[in-house]
Each structure stands twice: as structure tokens, then as C-alpha cells.
Amino acid sequence: MRDVTELEQRCADAWPALVDQPLGQWRLRAAGGFTGRANSALTSGDPGVPVPDALARVVDFAGRNGMAPTAHVVVGAPVEARVEAAGWRVDVDHPGGAESLVMTGGPAGFASPKAAGVVVADAPPPGWWELAAQRDPTPAQRHVLTSGDRVGFGAVLRDGVAVAAVRGAVVGDLLHVARLAVHPRARRRGLARELMRGLAAWGVEHGATTCALQVAEHNRPAIALYESLGCAEHHRYRYWVANHA
Template identity: 65%
Template sequence: MHTVDHLETLCARAWPALAEVPLGNWWMRAAEGFTGRANSTLTCGDPGMPIPDALKLVQRFARDHGIKPTAHVVNGSPAESGVEAAGWRVDLDHPGGAESLVMTGPLEKFADGVVESRDLPGWWELTAGSEITTAQRHVLGSGPNVCFASIVVDGVVVAAVRGAVVEDVLHVARLAVRPSHRRQGLARRLMGELAGWGLTQGATTCVLQVAEHNEAAIRLYEELGCTEHHRYRYWIPAVS
């Protein structure tokens, strides 16, 4: 059973930012604004100094990298009360939603086949858009053991997802299906094949992060046997 801090660390390793600077046990990250996770400071563990002082360094790091100062804070964690006491607030306007669930589940429950990892142009177009930036290429394309999983119909990538194995965990992200091919079970099929790939790489557990408002995705993951492990929110200075 993974602790919250360990699981969050594995997720961060599976989602590498362009700039990563440790602050005690905290982890300051920046990637030109691509995703909240890669452009926030993970506040697990002890920053090695009083939290208000640490948050000042977080703000300086964000300013130096041209991003909004943001703290990735696990709900109910030791850091949460300290971040709030320092005058920060939950970022209710965060594009991906202020609060996310971290869900986990055993791969053997839904593994079905083994997907082939293919770095196709259509994979990038579906998961990141038509114009791929350096930050997107780095966050999605690098990591310890990455899988570019997709389903191709008539030469077109119609479903895609990214997997990355860190230790015994398969990190799942960017699951997408073209509107023209939804409601055909492709997401479930792709997840099953990605899980099969994860097992071949030594993973036993999957982890994924999903916004609390994304009810359809949460329902799919629950049907695959995943359950909520914990939640986190993004915090920003109350006065910028």
C-alpha cells in the first residue's frame, strides 16, 4: 500500500517538468504553463524551513519561470493548514478544476491484451493539440518508461492515452477519444491494453488523477476497479 506522499512523488516522477528544483522535500516545477501538475510546487513532506518562507521561494521560482505561483496541496495534509495560514487560497479558477481525485486500482482486474507503444503524429494531435510545444514534448515524451498507446482506425488515431511506469505503478494520463468514435467502448479497451503493457513492465497498480467534476471519467475508472486514494487542490497567493 503506497502512502500519500510516496504516491504523489511517483506521479511527479512520471510527469517530468522542464524545470524541477527541490525545496527540502517539496518539489518546485515549471513547464511553460503546460498542465497544473507540471507548473506547481508539490508540497509533500518538510520544505526544510517555515512554510511562509518556503512559499516566498515558490513565488520567486514561479516569477523566474514565467508561471503563476501555485502549490499542489494534498487535502488534509500537514502542509494544508500552513499554506492557508500563510495567506494562500484555493485556486477556484484553475482551468482543470480546483480539486482532483487520485485514484488507484490493481492492473490485473482490468488488463486485457497488451498495447503497442507507437509515437505517432496522431497520438500527439489527439492528446496535446496540433501545435506541439517544447514543454508538451518534454512532459509527455520523457520519463522513466513511457507508453504512447493508441487505437487506429483507417489510418487515423481515434483514441489515445499516455502511460508511464515508475517503480511498481503505472501512471495513466491524457486519455482521449475523438468525438466521432465515442460510446464505442474504445476508452475501456485502451485502458485494458495499457494495463496489460504495464504488467509486462513490472507494474501492479495503476494511478490516475482526475478532476472531481469529470464524472464520466470517474465512473469509467470505478468500473475498472479503481477507487479514490486521496485528493489534492491547487493553492495560490490570496494577493498576487
């Protein structure tokens, strides 16, 4: 099984924040409020200073970037008890849910290079932004979703316009999958499954041997889809906020 800290670091590389400041192995991230992952301190690994001091730096960083102090903490990791002891609390009101699964699998196991109607392009095709973010993306959304050494914009097109979308990024041998969405009028036709298969084939072509994705624990339909494709829970994380935030 891939090491949790290594996996979290690669997922962070695949989801680049506008500001990404190292603190030992921790990463202080800000991206204009677009997604919790890009606007929180990744606390996997050793920060190089005592945890209370590291959390104080998280608070300072958040203040300088106009955001609430937030820590991305792996459930059950030793640091979690230290974060709680420092007076932080689980963000039960987080828009994406208090807790998320990180699921992993082997993309070669479900890759299908002949997935009908699936394209994976170097630039977002028409209609992709509306599904993955919004019609007119913010600078932060553009940065997070388009940055990286190897990014693929997957879509199922109908009359040249995306009716299903997904983002893939290859970091080393890891395919990171995110922003899977299907237009309401095109649901229940198996498009999400076909799109995942096409993206997996693209990832394998670019050297991926493992795929990873993050999904909220309450999103049971998505979890069931990923499990049917051979993915399984690797670990969980949740967001903690300072009590005064």
C-alpha cells in the same frame, strides 16, 4: 495503502516538468504553462524549512519562471492549514477544476492483452498528438509527455490513425495513466475501456503492480469508467495560489 507522499512523488516522476527544483521533499516545477501539475510546487513531505519560508521560495521560483505562484496541496494534509495561514487561497478558477482525485487500482485486474485494435508504442502514432495535446505540440508538451524511462503511447487506430489515445509511464512498480481521450466521432463505442485494458497489460509487462491517475472531481463519466475498472479514490489535491498572484 500506498503512502500519500510516496505516491505523489512517483506521479511527479511520471510527469516530468521542464524545471524540477527540489526543496527538501517539495518540488518546484515549471513547464511553460502545460498542466497545473507541471507548473506548481508539490508540497507533499517536509520542505526542510518553515512552511512560510518554503512558500516564499515558491513565489520567487514562480517569478523567475514567468508563472503565478501555485502550490499543489493534498486535501486534509497538515500543510494545507499552514498554506492557508500564510494568506494563500484555493484556485477556484483553475482550468482543470479546483480539486482533483488521485485514483489507484491494480492493473492486473483489468489488463487485457488482446484488447481489439489497441497498440502501445514507444513513439506517438499518427493522430496521437491531436488527441493528447495538439497537432503541433509545444516544446513543453513534448518534454512532459515524452520524457521518462518507460513511456508508452497507447492508441486505438483506424486506418493507421489514432481515434483514441492515452499516455502511460511506469515508475518503479507504478503505472501512471494520463491524457485519455477519444475522438468525438468515435465515442460511445467502448474504446476508452479497451484502451485502458491494453495500457494496463503493457504496464504489467513492464513490472507495474499498481496504477494511478488524476481526474478532476467534476469529470463524473471518467470517474465512473475508472471505478468500473477497479480503481478507487486514494486522496485528493487542489491548487492554492498566493493572494497577490
